[in-house]
Amino acid sequence: MQPRSTVRVHPQPGVELLPTRGRRVVVGMRGNPILRITVPSRLLRRWLLGLALLAVLASAVAVTLETLTHPDDGIIHRATQFAGFWLDVNNERNLPAWYSTVLLAVVALVASDVARVERSFRLSPWWSWAFLSATFLYLSLDELIQMHEGSSIVSALLLPLVIVFALATAPLLWKLPRRIAYQVAAAGVIFVGGSAGMEFIGQLPAGSNQVLVHLEEAAEMIGVAIILAAIAQYREVLDERLLARSPAGDIRLLPG
Incomplete structure (x- = not known):
C-alpha cells in the first residue's frame, strides 16, 4: 500500500503544495506535478560554509607550496604550479x-x-x-x-x-x-x-x-x-x- 501525504490546495487557481521529506511537489493548473528538490537550510548553511573554508584553505596551501618550491625542483615545482593555478582564489577561470x-x-x-x-x-x-x-x-x-x-x-x-x-x-x-x-x-x-x-x-x-x-x-x-x-x-x-x-x-x- 502506497504511503500518502497531506496536500493543501492554495486558493490561487492551479497551485498545490505537497510537503514531503526533502522535496516538494507543485501541481500545476493541468494537474502535472513539478518536483522541486529542497535542502534544509541548516544543512545547506553547514555545507556552504564548509566548502568556503575548504576552498580558502586549499588555496593557501597550494600558494604556499608553490612559493616554497624552486624551478630546479622539476616535477615537484610543476605540480605545485598546476595546483596553484587551479586552486588559487586570486586566479581567474x-x-x-x-x-x-x-x-x-x-x-x-x-x-x-x-x-x-x-x-x-x-x-x-x-x-x-x-x-x-x-x-x-x-x-x-x-x-x-x-x-x-x-x-x-x-x-x-x-x-x-x-x-x-x-x-x-x-x-x-x-x-x-x-x-x-x-x-x-x-x-x-x-x-x-x-x-x-x-x-x-x-x-x-x-x-x-x-x-x-x-x-x-x-x-x-x-x-x-x-x-x-x-x-x-x-x-x-x-x-x-x-x-x-x-x-x-x-x-x-x-x-x-
Whole structure:
C-alpha cells in the first residue's frame, strides 16, 4: 500500500503544495506535478560554509607550496604550479572562480523565485527581491568575466552603489522574520567587508598581500553562503505561510 501525504490546495487557481521529506511537489493548473528538490537550510548553511573554508584553505596551501618550491625542483615545482593555478582564489577561470560564479547565480535564482511567489500572491516587497536577484546576477557575471577589473568608474561609484543597494533591500529586511533578517544583514556586512572594505586598507607589506587576498575571498564566500542559506530558510517559511492561508477544507491525500 502506497504511503500518502497531506496536500493543501492554495486558493490561487492551479497551485498545490505537497510537503514531503526533502522535496516538494507543485501541481500545476493541468494537474502535472513539478518536483522541486529542497535542502534544509541548516544543512545547506553547514555545507556552504564548509566548502568556503575548504576552498580558502586549499588555496593557501597550494600558494604556499608553490612559493616554497624552486624551478630546479622539476616535477615537484610543476605540480605545485598546476595546483596553484587551479586552486588559487586570486586566479581567474579556475575552480574557486567557477564555484563563486555558480554560487552567486544560485542566489540570484532563489531570490528570483521568492520575488515570483511574492508577486503572484500579492505579497510585498517582491520588487526588493527582484532587485536582490538582479544584483547577484550581475555579481555572478562579473565574477565570470571580471568586468570590474581595472575599472576606475566602479571603484569611484562603489560607496554610492552600496548605499543604493542598502536602501533598495531595506524593505526586504523589514518584512523578513527577525532571525532571517539578521542573517541577511550579517551576510551583507561580511560580503561588503570582503569585496569592498579591503580596498580601503592602506598598502601593506608585500608579504601580507596573499593574507589579504585570502581574507577577502573568505569573507566573500562566507557572506554568499550565509545569504543563500537565509533565503532558502525564508523560502521554507514562505511555503508554510502559503499553506496556512489555504482553506481548511481544501485538503486531500495524494500518494507520497
